[in-house]
Amino acid sequence: MGVNTVEREGVSVSHPSRFILVGTMNPEEGELRPQLLDRFGLCVxxxxxxxxxxxxxxxxxxxxxxxxxxxxxxxxxxxxxxxxGQIAEAIATVPEVTLPREILRLIAQISIALEVDGHRSDLVCARAAQAKAAYDSADEVGIDHVGDVAEMVFAHRVHSVPFGKGGPNLGEVISRMVGQA
Structure with missing residues (x-):
């Protein structure tokens, strides 16, 4: 259970909460600031x-x-x-799914290769891969679980490079990193 804090005009109220923020947008209407995009765990x-x-x-x-x-x-x-039923079982078993250190290293390597700022992407990728492993009834997070969730985790966090100067290609980096692990 988390805590929701609402602050306005000098008044602050906090209460226990459990929610998921779901947002939609039309990219043709403009881009969101990277600081805001980073707050979204997964993007599809x-x-x-x-x-x-x-x-x-x-x-x-x-x-x-x-x-x-x-x-x-x-x-x-x-x-x-x-x-x-499969989702309910995954929710119940996700705390039991182990997350090996080599998987955490792989996730960190992907973040570094994609030049992602901060550490939120690493945390989200680890949790999403663990959830995918639980959904697949696996006892341990594997490389394939990271590969399955990586694009949803990193796509909105990769900096766009102005004037087509290149930069890390999301699909290529993920395929290369997951393939090497």
Missing amino acids: DVEGIRDLDQRVAIVEKRAVWEDDPNLFYQQHAESEQSVR
């Missing part, structure tokens, strides 16, 4: 589906849901319950 870039069959399936499923939401729920209840 959502793009439209380009596969013809997947797009058709999306429209078909949406039509079933619009016609009969209960039928749609029944059709997907078993798979949804399976995922819910």
Whole structure:
């Protein structure tokens, strides 16, 4: 459990809290300051589906849901319950998943190679890899778990280099570092 502190006009109130901040943005409307971006643990870039069959399936499923939401729920209840169970199990077991020192070193090496400021990325990557390992029912965080979460952790923390002068390429650095470990 964390603590939420609200301060305004000389008044400060603190209370126990447990929440996750979820934000959305349209990159066409401008960039956020790096100090703010760093506060987001994970970042996912959502793009439209380009596969013809997947797009058709999306429209078909949406039509079933619009016609009969209960039928749609029944059709997907078993798979949804399976995922819910897997998530609940991961939440319960994540404290038991060990995080080897060599994995912490790998995470630090990725942060250094990507020229990421601060240490929040290292902490977030370690926690996310541990959560992914728990979701996969693993007893220990492995290199593959770091690879699975690294892009979500680092994508919004890598500095953009002005005038196309190059700089660390996220995908290449992660692939190289995970492949070498």
